[in-house]
Amino acid sequence: MVCLHQFHLGRGQINFESQENALAMKTYATWLRLFELQRYYSWIADHFHISTRACQLQTYGKDYDFRWLEERLLPLNFRLVFLNRTPGSFAVARVEHLKVSSKPDQYNGLSTFVREQELIKRLVAESMLPRLELDISDNDIPRALEKIADWMESTGGLWTE
Numbered sequence: 001m002v003c004l005h006q007f008h009l010g011r012g013q014i015n016f017e018s019q020e021n022a023l024a025m026k027t028y029a030t031w032l033r034l035f036e037l038q039r040y041y042s043w044i045a046d047h048f049h050i051s052t053r054a055c056q057l058q059t060y061g062k063d064y065d066f067r068w069l070e071e072r073l074l075p076l077n078f079r080l081v082f083l084n085r086t087p088g089s090f091a092v093a094r095v096e097h098l099k100v101s102s103k104p105d106q107y108n109g110l111s112t113f114v115r116e117q118e119l120i121k122r123l124v125a126e127s128m129l130p131r132l133e134l135d136i137s138d139n140d141i142p143r144a145l146e147k148i149a150d151w152m153e154s155t156g157g158l159w160t161e
Contacts (some may be wrong), residue, residue: 014052018060024052025064032072039076039160047130050080050123054116069127079157080131081148082124087114089137130155 011017026094028049035043049066056062086092090110124131132151138143152158 007099012045014055015059016056028066028069032069035076039096043078047079048109050120050127051109053123057119058116067128073129077157077160078129079152079155080124082115082121082131082133083136083144084121084133085135085137089139090114090144093139109120132159 010021013024013027031045049064049069052100053064055067056064092112121133124133134144134147
């Protein structure tokens with residue numbers, strides 16, 4: 001299994017400015033080509049195109065069309081898992097995030113996270129990819145992992161056709 005998680009100190013594939021659009025789309029095309037070339041790997045891509053759409057909509061009012069990306073991810077058997085929580089559970093989650101955050105002030109306004117989650121929920125619903133939406137308000141990670149694994153198995157997500 002290969003895990004793709006992006007850490008960056010500046011702008012990147014999600015929060016790029018308009019003059020960096022070509023580079024961001026080229027980066028997506030490069031990742032996609034890597035997925036196609038390594039089709040028998042198991043990939044976990046965190047904060048991918050849905051996060052880009054959400055960030056770009058919130059920051060610049062621009063919505064990028066990633067149908068081209070999803071149309072090529074479908075034959076690779078990619079799945080989308082959307083972990084969400086009830087608005088009332090964000091305060092408890094905040095306590096855990098503060099333990100590991102390098103930027104704790106980002107958690108001061110929890111209503112921002114609730115609004116972002118609603119936007120991402122809408123964008124997930126628009127996706128062509130098979131998807132699982134899972135409420136993790138109870139912070140029961142072992143239960144969530146079991147549900148994801150069961151869903152992946154029952155929908156054929158554990159192998160490439």
